[in-house]
Amino acid sequence: MKLYYFSEMPHHEYPDAEGEKYPSLRLGFPNRFFDRAKAAANYQRYLDEYEYADQVGYDGLMINEHHSTPSCVNVGVNMAAALLGRTTKRAKLLILGNILPIEDNPVRMAEQIAMADLISGGRVLSGFVRGVGVEQWWANANPVHNRERFEECHDLILKCWTEPGPFRWEGTHYHFRHVNPWCLPLQQPHPPIWIPGTASPETAVWAGQRGYTYVPFLVPFDIARELFDYYRQGAAEAGREVTPDNLGFLICAVTADTRAKALEAGRHFVWRMGPTLRGPIEWFSPVGMRSRAGKQFALKARPRSLATLSYEELVAERFIIAGTPDEVADGFALVQRELGIGHLLLEAQESRMDHVTTMRSIELMGAKVIPAMARL
Amino acid sequence: MRPHEETISVGGIDVHAWIGGRGDPLLVLHGAGANRGWVRWIQQVAEHFTVWAPTHPGFGRSGDAEWMEGVDDLARFHLWFIEAAGLGRPHLLGHSIGGWAAAEMATMSPGSINRLVLVAATGLKPERGEILDVFYHSDAQLRDMIVHDPKTVPEWDELFGQPPTPAGLEMADRSREMTARLSWKPYMHNPRLAHFLPRVTNPTLIVWGRDDRIVPVECGEQYRRALPGATLRVLERCGHLPPIEHPDAFARLVLDFLQEAA
Numbered sequence: 001m002k003l004y005y006f007s008e009m010p011h012h013e014y015p016d017a018e019g020e021k022y023p024s025l026r027l028g029f030p031n032r033f034f035d036r037a038k039a040a041a042n043y044q045r046y047l048d049e050y051e052y053a054d055q056v057g058y059d060g061l062m063i064n065e066h067h068s069t070p071s072c073v074n075v076g077v078n079m080a081a082a083l084l085g086r087t088t089k090r091a092k093l094l095i096l097g098n099i100l101p102i103e104d105n106p107v108r109m110a111e112q113i114a115m116a117d118l119i120s121g122g123r124v125l126s127g128f129v130r131g132v133g134v135e136q137w138w139a140n141a142n143p144v145h146n147r148e149r150f151e152e153c154h155d156l157i158l159k160c161w162t163e164p165g166p167f168r169w170e171g172t173h174y175h176f177r178h179v180n181p182w183c184l185p186l187q188q189p190h191p192p193i194w195i196p197g198t199a200s201p202e203t204a205v206w207a208g209q210r211g212y213t214y215v216p217f218l219v220p221f222d223i224a225r226e227l228f229d230y231y232r233q234g235a236a237e238a239g240r241e242v243t244p245d246n247l248g249f250l251i252c253a254v255t256a257d258t259r260a261k262a263l264e265a266g267r268h269f270v271w272r273m274g275p276t277l278r279g280p281i282e283w284f285s286p287v288g289m290r291s292r293a294g295k296q297f298a299l300k301a302r303p304r305s306l307a308t309l310s311y312e313e314l315v316a317e318r319f320i321i322a323g324t325p326d327e328v329a330d331g332f333a334l335v336q337r338e339l340g341i342g343h344l345l346l347e348a349q350e351s352r353m354d355h356v357t358t359m360r361s362i363e364l365m366g367a368k369v370i371p372a373m374a375r376l
Numbered sequence: 377m378r379p380h381e382e383t384i385s386v387g388g389i390d391v392h393a394w395i396g397g398r399g400d401p402l403l404v405l406h407g408a409g410a411n412r413g414w415v416r417w418i419q420q421v422a423e424h425f426t427v428w429a430p431t432h433p434g435f436g437r438s439g440d441a442e443w444m445e446g447v448d449d450l451a452r453f454h455l456w457f458i459e460a461a462g463l464g465r466p467h468l469l470g471h472s473i474g475g476w477a478a479a480e481m482a483t484m485s486p487g488s489i490n491r492l493v494l495v496a497a498t499g500l501k502p503e504r505g506e507i508l509d510v511f512y513h514s515d516a517q518l519r520d521m522i523v524h525d526p527k528t529v530p531e532w533d534e535l536f537g538q539p540p541t542p543a544g545l546e547m548a549d550r551s552r553e554m555t556a557r558l559s560w561k562p563y564m565h566n567p568r569l570a571h572f573l574p575r576v577t578n579p580t581l582i583v584w585g586r587d588d589r590i591v592p593v594e595c596g597e598q599y600r601r602a603l604p605g606a607t608l609r610v611l612e613r614c615g616h617l618p619p620i621e622h623p624d625a626f627a628r629l630v631l632d633f634l635q636e637a638a
Binding site: 142280282286287288 | 552
């Protein structure tokens with residue numbers, strides 16, 4: 001099983017009491033609390049940590065993108081991929097992902113991903129996401145078109161990568177009279193495509209039909225298995241075989257020299273389970289963004305929202321795995337047995353987890369955990 | 377006078393409509409909330425006019441029109457509805473997003489309608505304030521902001537006091553989704569509409585609530601300035617729902633205005 005290192009590049013650099021005065025940390029929390037000097041230093045720090053994760057042997061480095069939120073200030077996932085493409089040597093660069101429905105120019109997106117793939121020597125894994133509702137507000141993109149735009153944007157990017165230009169695209173949401181990108185990915189026919197999921201059965205089926213790698217994020221095991229069943233249903237429709245390489249899962253994880261130290265560090269993940277997800281439903285799931293089937297599944301997927309779980313419950317249910325290297329290796333092996341996955345994505349730094357703790361966790365993962373996982 | 381309900385097919389879409397009354401036809405276009413049917417002000421106006429109150433496509437019990445992208449599409453659709461229903465040259469009254477549609481219809485084909493009534497209509501960008509972002513707020517927040525004072529609304533309990541049924545919630549969801557299709561961006565206005573309004577010389581009554589917290593009363597003033605034959609009446613102690621908040625006064629205003637045509 002392959003392991004991936006991931007940090008949301010958080011900006012938890014303001015007094016929590018200020019954040020609590022607002023309905024949500026997203027969209028409405030004023031950016032006068034954004035600390036430019038600390039952000040500048042943090043970007044250097046986070047990139048150093050990614051580079052170290054590459055050096056110790058992580059199979060992949062995952063990056064993501066959000067907007068208008070201190071939970072994630074990686075605001076340009078392709079920019080980050082290009083940087084890491086230059087400064088790292090070996091690990092795959094898992095972009096998870098580009099937020100397709102809010103993109104107005106899929107041709108430029110296809111070019112940017114291709115450029116990152118070229119710079120990195122063909123190490124890009126290109127994830128595509130529908131995004132959370134907050135991004136629809138940020139981009140002022142009509143949420144009722146979220147799925148349609150996701151699919152059309154995907155189709156146009158794939159066409160950019162696989163069909164010779166110039167060609168014309170007159171779609172429903174995208175219109176380009178002259179498509180002929182002079183920047184194509186190194187990997188042929190194109191970088192592998194990854195799709196995350198939290199609650200949409202349609203997305204799982206869609207990914208299965210296309211043989212893309214499908215990765216549920218932070219859901220209970222039984223829900224992940226159900227989503228994988230939808231994935232298999234889509235794959236079967238297309239006559240595709242499903243192997244562990246098609247399936248991944250995301251959890252939060254940290255290791256340290258002692259169990260006590262690791263459990264203390266793991267508390268930083270609680271921030272991303274509750275405070276950063278707090279906010280009106282109209283902001284996180286705006287009108288029309290989810291199908292009725294998706295809404296019903298979402299209710300089932302989170303019978304209790306992560307925000308209502310205590311740290312101990314989050315650890316017990318393995319949304320967070322924190323312990324000595326041997327303990328986290330056992331935890332990861334259990335996830336692998338439960339879900340039959342080939343890729344485990346580790347959200348490995350969060351909130352105010354400091355640089356020393358993060359680097360030690362990366363080091364121990366590289367020395368003791370990654371080799372054990374490679375044998376699974 | 378009791379109305380009846382009909383389903384009228386227009387362009388392949390089944391349009392649910394309430395129809396009743398006597399006299400010349402009056403087409404009533406509802407706002408984003410819902411087609412509230414045979415409410416008190418309509419009953420009074422229907423004593424003198426035949427009221428046609430269709431439900432917009434994508435709302436309530438009318439069929440889907442997921443291909444629509446703006447209120448100008450809705451306006452062209454309702455001009456078609458006038459022909460399909462055989463209304464001749466009806467008076468036209470629209471509230472909120474229905475008012476915007478009515479204004480668009482008047483600019484597209486002023487000869488297709490008789491007198492025009494715009495009530496708390498969206499469609500124009502306010503010069504000073506903002507149209508409230510209804511998608512950004514919860515139902516409970518909107519409920520607090522939509523009228524001046526619920527206690528003074530005669531039909532409040534009937535229209536808003538009952539807990540919603542699952543079917544009602546689903547219908548409300550669908551209506552909100554269609555509203556987003558029609559009005560997401562630019563939000564609740566058409567930057568080109570003002571350029572066409574001077575074409576509309578039809579006598580026009582504009583009605584607004586002084587305390588409208590959804591669409592500021594300055595939008596009423598903008599419509600009055602742009603429409604050559606328009607009068608603006610602003611109701612005191614009234615929010616975004618003049619027909620519901622002051623049904624008797626509102627019906628009187630509408631009747632007086634329409635009866636001038638006779």
